[in-house]
Amino acid sequence: MRPFTYERATSPADAVAKAASIPGARFIAGGTNLLDLMKLQIETPAHLIDVNGLGLDRIEDTAEGGLRIGALVRNTDLAADMRVRRHYGVLSRALVAGASGQLRNVATTAGNLLQRTRCPYFYDPNQPCNKRQPGSGCSAIGGVTRQLGVVGISDACIATHPSDMAVAMRVLDATVETVRPGGATRAIPIADLHRLPGDTPHVETTLERGELITAVTLPKPVGGAQLYHKVRDRASYAFALVSVAAIVQPDGPNGIAWGRVALGGVAPKPWRVEAAEAHMRQGAKDVTAVLLADARATADNRFKVKLAERTLAAVLIEARG
């Protein structure tokens, strides 16, 4: 960990102004991923702006009938919020499927969205990694890839995004609210927050330098059965091999009126292809055929394609009741 200066921001405007003016500045909230990476000198901020005191830790009803989740709401509190449990069950389920109780007590909503990949080659500074050191090459390709991505990946990077929460937010059509260094705010559909790696895997989001997430808003509840099924090698405290976030309205032909689905553990971002959802009534095979049509799996992670299909099938059975 390189030395850094530290200060507490007093307001979002103060935070972004500082971030823009101080070279090498980074925000810190929960810090559970940032400090992890700083210890390995993978992240080397020169200045940390502690945003924990900004009051962005409330969950409020919106005028549209949805929820506005402050960026600093801890994962535990978001999962436990009665409105979330009642109307956005997939989000609550995804949150409690992630990490451990200790981490959820600290990890924030915004930090969860912005956590970096768990690719073991990214985590080992001895190994080439285009995400860590642009242009150095991807040592994961051709290496140990069982946990890595099968879709949305590139020749430069096959890492996955590790979040569970973000996968649920993707099926909920969440919007990310930010404030930029000039003070301007904007709303980014969650689909547009994370970038695919292409040939610039080090550019992971569409946020600008110094831009601060202030909240995530959820549209008004859509009802339906809301399920999050996370598949992993051990029963808890592990990253997903595959996860399925789904909202299914269990009426109509074949027991399904409509449905939405997003996958975790397979791609550099929460993976949703809206066109696939037209096939929900036909079943999991048809849906995943579209969702993972562009899959480029390795011998080690090819199972994720079948696993996604079978997990979705189980989710649909459960959703139908």
Add this chain to the structure above:
Amino acid sequence: MNPVMNKVSFTVNGAARTLEVDTRTTLLDALREHLRLTGTKKGCDHGQCGACTVIVDGRRVNSCLTLAVMHEGGSVTTVEGLGMPDKLHPMQAAFVKHDGYQCGYCTPGQICSAVAVLEEIKAGIPSHVTASLADAPRATNAEMRERMSGNICRCGAYSNILDAMAEVAGQRTAGQQNGKDPA
């Protein structure tokens, strides 16, 4: 580059402490190296094992993944604050009675977590195994196992830790009852 030193004040086990620390100092290292409260353990230093679990402002956290300077005005409880050999906390006593430890290195983290887990259940916070999000969770074995999963015990004392927690939770459980979780 010279280290950046910052002053931070918080209470640890009820006592006010002020430290002048390198900004890089984690809460864990502040406890272990500066305050010499070595009950809190460093097992991985990356949030992957739970040995460093302490209770900060009423909630269990991994003290390895938070900076000391971020806890100005905070309140920290470590295993030493729960009880000492001459006056064990009920959870500590239950761990001894049920042999809920072996090498002892993950034990302080397990105990801090166990105490906090029972509070989390009481507070109605759901977990991955809570059957219905609409209902308040209960201190079942499945709930306790899931919630304790952030505390790794390589010696494998899990089954005994559960017995200790069940005793403290006031739920004497039989082995048979434990057996049928995944169904």
Add this chain to the structure above:
Amino acid sequence: MKFDTPAGTNPIDQLKVVGKATDRIDGPLKTTGTAPYAYERHGVVANQAYGFILGAGIAKGRITALDAAAARAVPGVIAVVTAENAGKLGKGKWNTAALLGGPEIQHYHQAVALVVAETFEQARDAAGLIRVAYQAENGAYDLAAARDGATVAKDEPDSAIGDFAGAFAAAPVRLDATYTTPDQGHAMMEPHATIAAWNGDKLTLWTSNQMINWGVKDVAQTLGMPEENIRLISPYIGGGFGGKLFVRSDALMAALGAKAAGRPVKVALTRPLMFNNTTHRPATIQRIRIGATRDGRITAIGHESWSGDLPGGKPETAVQQTRLLYAGANRLTAMRLAVLDLPEGNAMRAPGEAPGLMALEVAMDEMAEKLGMDPIQFRILNDTQEDPEKPGRPFSQRQLIACLQQGAQRFGWAKRNPKPASVREGRWLVGMGVAAGFRNNLVTKSAARVRLDGQGMVTVETDMTDIGTGTYTIIAQTAAETMGVPLDKVAVRLGDSGFPVSCGSGGQWGANNSTAGVYAACMKLRQAVARKLGFNAAEPRFADGQVSSGGHTVPLGQAARDGELVAEDMIEYGDLDKKYQQSTFAGHFVEVAVDVATGEVRLRRMLAVCAAGRILNPKSARSQVIGAMTMGAGAALMEELAVDKRRGFFVNHDLAGYEVPVHADIPHQEVVFLDEVDPISSPMKAKGVGELGICGVGAAVANAIYNATGVRVRDYPITLDKILDHLPDIA
């Protein structure tokens, strides 16, 4: 005390303290965090500086340049130690690779530098600024690819009895199957750590080490200094499982760092460094052939195993149990060792048997199925009460059949549907599996010193270690029993090379041998007490804190009224272990549920019925068994050090990547100890139990998965991707 004839009745047989389920005497310290582990000894020596190790970034090759200028320039940095300035170093007997690499690099993350600084933060920062240039060389990293070039290891000849090839060819029912087990990590919770301090030419290491005397010798050899100038202190050890049998780089680098810095230095390995820097359980490829008559009698049993290690290393002795576990007139075992440039392979909990039984006991399950027999019946039919390689050499005790039968009874084995994939509960496919557990009991000399003070307090001193095994408590029980005092009148001091040399902790030999050594010393102390009190007649009686003889009864402490009485002795063994085969046995039973959609495996029930001699403390012995069962469940279901076969390292080198079981993976575990005393083993009549629990349990899991799903996975760990393609359609 020489133990060369079977034990008769002795003071331990009173069982007033020994054999009773007893809370650990170190429990209050461990549960309050006040038991001091190596890195935490702030008080033992002043002015401790912090050391941080840099590991090699390649697996094999040479350092061409190491630039530490930026590191030295970091404020607070006191010294940077590398092979260039460390002076001439030897290599310990128990190390395969050098603990400090350079210029030659023998494996990934081999230590190449230590930075010593005023603070941990400074040392870590500076270590990250060292720039190392390497000339990488091609290495061998793939066991399967190296298999054909593997050779017979030194001191590990093949074993052959009868005509295996002929008998196997002639057998009407045959199995020929190959199994693989991956590299596994100890992943003990306390990272290797040491505080080193020099006083002139004397070195003290507060460290975390299972084998104090081996450690002293290897530090002496590595640093080229006399053993008497080295002191190792290791009273609390945060888990070892074989990974702390040997001196590792934390100890050497702390010693070198302290010398370079001119002040005490403390060093802990970081978790991401541990998996490649230290030792691991090597992967195996195992071929098992079993031939039997149609009624299930084994006529031929062959077990071959391939493993790899660095040059000069040793094989994983996975065939060991197959020489002893089942009858059969024609037998073959063979081990082949390939040179691999992966990190050093070495002992991990039940080396040999743990991976060996993961294969053999699945093969037995497969063979039983071929025969149309119940797998328990098949094992019982092929039980042997004598060493199958040496007819006439009996087992000292062998209750495998009772373990299996009682286990079957308790577990409800009769309810198991022998037809695979036929029990379904909702989304779960349910199955039961069984396996035999087997691990040898090793006897080795062990010494202790016992002190008696005027208050009747008995203090035991031995360099024995407690790595979570409950050793403090069983030693206290032994001393209390022998001296006739309550447990709270015994103090136990362990893990200091200033104390008499014990057997140390490893190979499940610690409990029986170390307590036997304490017993020997206590018997000598009893003589000293009797002499001091003038009890010359019959053997006095030691009970209730008093000594009685010829109508006289005095408090024990009276014997030390003029000053402490001290006795020291060791247990030494004759050839009883040659005349008798001493082994421990278990029946492992597991019920699993497999998610029909995803192939996720969940353990529902686990039972081990163990026969392992006298159980000194049923409470901590049970913990040893459940802990080993947990590690065995990890081996069956998730543990694998994933090898990058191009770059030659374990990729998943932290606790997020190397998954070990968590609370949610482990159901309630039941352990039953059969009544057994083994007078052949030692005066304690005890045997080891700390490794028995891992021996066979992985196979029981595998067999249960087969029973649940009909999918036979022969490559561990049994992760869902290996099951998924064979599960039924669900929608």
